[in-house]
Amino acid sequence: MIEFFLGHYAYWFVLILLAIGLYGMIIKHNLVKKVIGLSIFQVAIILFFIASSTKWKATVPVLANHHEKIQAAAYINPLPHTLMLTAIVVGVATSGVAFALLILTYRRYKTLNETELLKRMSEEDAE
């Protein structure tokens, strides 16, 4: 039982962060907090990949010198790390686009609160 929780603690953190991110995107009314929830969601996925790349008693995949023979079992798997570099860049770009959209929304409707925004949008329809 302890093994189930403590042995895989990294994956439990992934689960908690996924839940926090989804909670933020759904429940919070402020649009900026929804974007923060989205960022937390993406970070959880990055943590999942990196946690899955570790090995028992293995070290960072940086070569000290070039001349020894490389034993693959002594280094952690570097492939998920490179995939996650791309995923981090995608997250940055998504946040950039999200903030640009929020600025446009604020300029047009002067509010970033979701309930207030929907009210102003439906008032505009009624005219």
Place this chain on the structure above:
Amino acid sequence: MKEAENNPIVSLIASIVSPFIMLFGLYVIFHGHYSPGGGFQGGTLLAASIILIRLAHSSHTGQLQFPSKLGTPLGSLGVFIYYGTGLAALWWGGQFLNYAFLPLAEEISLRRSWGILLVEIGVGLAVMAILVSIFDDLLEEENHD
């Protein structure tokens, strides 16, 4: 940025530290394949050095260091360097982004090393320009809408 009174300590420290951050960013780009680093990481550090000056000084000083209108062209130029390396590999007979065909060195592994370095420089330039332009757009006054 609003033209508020700028704290002289913050402005002075920022002016001193910013070139060192830029140098470290360049170091991270160039040592991407020997130690943790690479194009995106170095580009972010370069952008941080430029944004530090924009935060600590007035907007006029920020524009002196890196004008806002350079953002998109430099970004396109950075992606062009990346794409150009790939196209050059196509031109000299290989597949797209096959660095072994670029006439940069004699040994194949050295050619791949130089090819990756070119690509990382392109990525670093593009990331720096785009992150600074995102920051500038977030602060732009309402003049279009």
Place this chain on the structure above:
Amino acid sequence: MLSNSPALPPLIYLLTGIFIPLAAWKWKKLSFWLALGATSVATLFSLFNLSQALSQGSISYRFGGWIPPIGIEYVLDPLSGFVTSVINFIALVVIIYAYRSVAQEIEEFRWTPFYALVMLFLSGANGIIMTGDFFNLYVFLEIASLSLYGLIAIGDKKSPVAAFRYLIMGTVAGGFYLLGVGFTYLVTGSLNMGDVHHILFNLSPSPPLIVAMTLMLIGLGIKMAVFPLHGWLPDAYTHAPSSVSAIMAPIGTKIGAYAIARIFFFIFGVKLITQVIPAAQVLSWLSAIGIVYGSIMAMAQNEIKRMLAYSSIAQVGYIGLGLGLVSPYGFIGALLHILNHGLMKACLFLVAGNLRHQLGHSRIDRLDDSIRRLMPWSSASFTLAALAMIGVPPTVGFFSKWYLALGTIETKNWLFLAVILISSLLNAVYFFRVIERMYFRRQKIAKAAKNNFVAQKMGKREVSLSLLLPTLILALALVVFGFLNTWIIKTILMKALPAGL
């Protein structure tokens, strides 16, 4: 150079996308000509790719010269060649339309970013279809999605909110897909699609694999807008500019449908998706509910673009139903519907754009008889496309529904057959609402005088040729491809079936 042709469509679009901000710095109109040139060249290359794939079988292109599974490879087989040709052809027609439509609807300083984003979107769409690597699909999916969020936000006053809603749901979709890829990598140790296919032969289904398939289905289902995950679609289609709706509707949801077809049929295999987890059954049931839901909601709409958006949910339900049936006729029907729905929806959105161009609105309750006299060609195209959506032979819509119906008969799903027939009737109801107003509703006398005065003042009756020609090309294509459908099925689609069907 021609041996590199499998990779060329996404690369050409990418090159133009990054070149347009530099080249069109001073001359804004140059961005249109660059976009048009790139789309034509890419269409030619994708047709060439299709002919290569049909004659030589499946071709693989290795980026960087690294052999798979170490490197990224692009796979060119009849399925990917067919879908890229369809997408690029429709994009070419819509970009010709966009010249004047963008000039009217969008401010001048936004023209260059518009064309650059369209090029990036098409690069992402082509990349998704051509790629043979799981993570590369995620990268191109995000490229296409981010460009699309930007394109939608260039529309009317409410468009940033619609784009923001799409952004939240679309990024969650990409996140779920990426988690699915992570689980697949943990189980099989490879990211290459063909390699995973071979490794899965020797593995028995395990919980990580089941979780991977579920997550990928949910993620790609949000992109494809299957029934409960469609919430982003109506607002996004309505508030986007006319040309963006016309590019987004035929292409945006189809790339999700293609990704589901490729991953679930070609890589996981028919046995995994029907017996281990009932993924295909769930997809077919949700699509059937989506068909009925979309048709009923479309009847209640008051504005043409919103009605077409709900109709798109129903039509994507047809593709999902065809995929979920897991039968040869169903698969062929789904692929044929990708082509047909693309043509029909693009034509309908272009007509809605024409209405907006001339009248300033596209609301149904303000249409009347004068449309038939003011804009005869647009009305005729709308009628032809509506008949195609309902499924009247010899237009294309009839044939894709025919093959879907044959698929439901083959697998003895009588309920789905009833759903297809009833939804055709519902399609008839909401399209005839518009056609009745356009052709039969007499104008009030006072309004007639005012409308004629306005028309004379505007100086033109029908929209100009560069707006009209794409509409007519697509309307004509509906009938031409209807006659050609047996040829298409025999030469292209029969070779695109996955193993096991």
